[in-house]
Amino acid sequence: MALVVQKYGGTSVGTVEKIKSVARRVAKTKDAGNDVVVVISAMAGETDRLISLAKEITEMPDEREMDMLLSSGERVSSALLAITLKAMDYPARSFTGRQAGFITDGVHTKARIKKIEAQQVRDALARGEIAVVAGFQGVDELSHDVTTLGRGGSDTTAVALAAALQADVCEIYTDVEGVYTADPRIVPHARKLDRVCFEEMMEMASAGAKVLQVRSVEMGMKYGIPIHVRSTFTDKEGTMVVPFSEEMEAVLVSGVTHDKNQAKITVMGVPDRPGIAKALFTPIADAAINVDMIIQNVSQDGLTDISFTVARTDLPKAIEVMKEVVPTLGAKGFTTNADIAKVSIVGVGMRSHPGVAAKMFETLANEGINILMISTSEIKVSCVIEDKYTELAVRALHDAFIGERGSSGKGEEG
Numbered sequence: 001m002a003l004v005v006q007k008y009g010g011t012s013v014g015t016v017e018k019i020k021s022v023a024r025r026v027a028k029t030k031d032a033g034n035d036v037v038v039v040i041s042a043m044a045g046e047t048d049r050l051i052s053l054a055k056e057i058t059e060m061p062d063e064r065e066m067d068m069l070l071s072s073g074e075r076v077s078s079a080l081l082a083i084t085l086k087a088m089d090y091p092a093r094s095f096t097g098r099q100a101g102f103i104t105d106g107v108h109t110k111a112r113i114k115k116i117e118a119q120q121v122r123d124a125l126a127r128g129e130i131a132v133v134a135g136f137q138g139v140d141e142l143s144h145d146v147t148t149l150g151r152g153g154s155d156t157t158a159v160a161l162a163a164a165l166q167a168d169v170c171e172i173y174t175d176v177e178g179v180y181t182a183d184p185r186i187v188p189h190a191r192k193l194d195r196v197c198f199e200e201m202m203e204m205a206s207a208g209a210k211v212l213q214v215r216s217v218e219m220g221m222k223y224g225i226p227i228h229v230r231s232t233f234t235d236k237e238g239t240m241v242v243p244f245s246e247e248m249e250a251v252l253v254s255g256v257t258h259d260k261n262q263a264k265i266t267v268m269g270v271p272d273r274p275g276i277a278k279a280l281f282t283p284i285a286d287a288a289i290n291v292d293m294i295i296q297n298v299s300q301d302g303l304t305d306i307s308f309t310v311a312r313t314d315l316p317k318a319i320e321v322m323k324e325v326v327p328t329l330g331a332k333g334f335t336t337n338a339d340i341a342k343v344s345i346v347g348v349g350m351r352s353h354p355g356v357a358a359k360m361f362e363t364l365a366n367e368g369i370n371i372l373m374i375s376t377s378e379i380k381v382s383c384v385i386e387d388k389y390t391e392l393a394v395r396a397l398h399d400a401f402i403g404e405r406g407s408s409g410k411g412e413e414g
């Protein structure tokens with residue numbers, strides 16, 4: 001007997017029929033003698049629908065109220081799943097994030113989990129019930145306001161709960177059969193990975209492979225929770241996210257990812273003196289806006305330009321901050337560009353192979369794609385490009401590094 005945490009994404013619970021089929025899968029796991037905790041997302045499209053309702057009212061809806069609004073989606077689906085299980089004569093009980101004990105910080109719309117007081121879930125399991133937990137939500141430890149964990153946050157609910165309950169495995173059920181060498185919607189011949197290590201998965205997730213939220217991977221790595229990403233609609237084995245092992249380095253590039261949720265801000269004519277970066281980026285950080293890449297140009301006559309990228313969804317908030325800050329810097333002004341995207345290649349094999357970045361630049365150049373910004377880590381190279389070239393870039397990079405038929409890329413020289 002094992003303790004299994006299963007998370008079902010939005011498309012898996014998009015209709016009542018699909019909720020019934022999820023219930024049957026959950027029941028099967030229970031019948032096999034396991035304790036089962038289910039974490040559930042909002043029904044497909046629901047979170048987007050709620051966001052657009054609020055945006056019909058104002059471009060920048062109040063974030064506390066957004067969390068009240070968005071958390072309702074998971075509340076609906078968790079109750080519907082518990083109703084279905086009970087109608088099938090399986091003891092079940094649904095829990096909101098607060099009831100499941102998710103205590104977070106107070107950063108609305110992208111809160112971080114501080115601790116999990118999962119006693120009510122443990123009690124339910126002890127009574128032989130299936131616990132159905134609303135994903136993506138918690139409660140601020142200070143104000144007791146409802147918080148949400150950022151888009152894709154139900155993944156993090158699941159892995160965090162698996163860690164808190166010391167579950168044997170965390171299964172992430174979704175609409176693809178696992179983690180692929182690229183988004184299978186863009187590269188139809190992308191190959192499913194049987195295994196991927198936490199480090200690679202973390203880089204892939206942070207570079208846009210939305211199949212797992214990056215924080216869920218961080219959590220899995222920190223607490224040693226094996227994550228099994230697999231399909232809701234088949235019984236096939238999916239992808240295991242596991243600790244790094246030496247033979248993984250034989251593959252140069254494991255994945256090509258893209259992220260269209262990107263925007264660039266350029267501050268022009270900034271006085272090039274100590275303290276300027278602090279004066280610019282502290283208010284951005286205080287507004288809970290994550291900055292990804294930063295480039296500062298060579299200065300001329302004591303003035304320079306600084307460009308940086310933020311999530312496109314944070315751009316309206318960033319613009320408000322910039323309107324306040326830019327005049328205080330003595331800068332000439334700022335521009336924004338929301339028509340950009342980031343494409344990345346990720347692989348632990350890069351550690352031991354120089355020349356990978358050069359091959360990436362060459363591949364993009366051969367397609368006539370201009371690179372606007374570059375950043376690298378030990379196991380990742382990212383380029384910012386115009387977003388209209390995203391699909392072309394991903395396909396070209398996949399062909400160059402992984403192979404047109406999705407071969408392993410083993411032994412390739414960079």
Ligand code: ADP
Pocket residue numbers: 008009010011012041152173174175176178179180181182183184185208209210211212255
């Ligand atoms: P869920 O609703 O189950 O949480 P998501 O839409 O958040 O599902 O994530 C699954 C989607 O992630 C897939 O449908 C796929 O289009 C996309 N995706 C992007 N990159 C990858 C990748 N490398 N491997 C698998 N899926 C990916």
Ligand code: ASP
Pocket residue numbers: 009010041042047048073135136150151152153154155
């Ligand atoms: N419903 C939320 C979203 O769409 C959380 C999730 O599905 O993981 O982002």
Ligand code: MG
Pocket residue numbers: 009152155210211212213
């Ligand atoms: Mg998701």
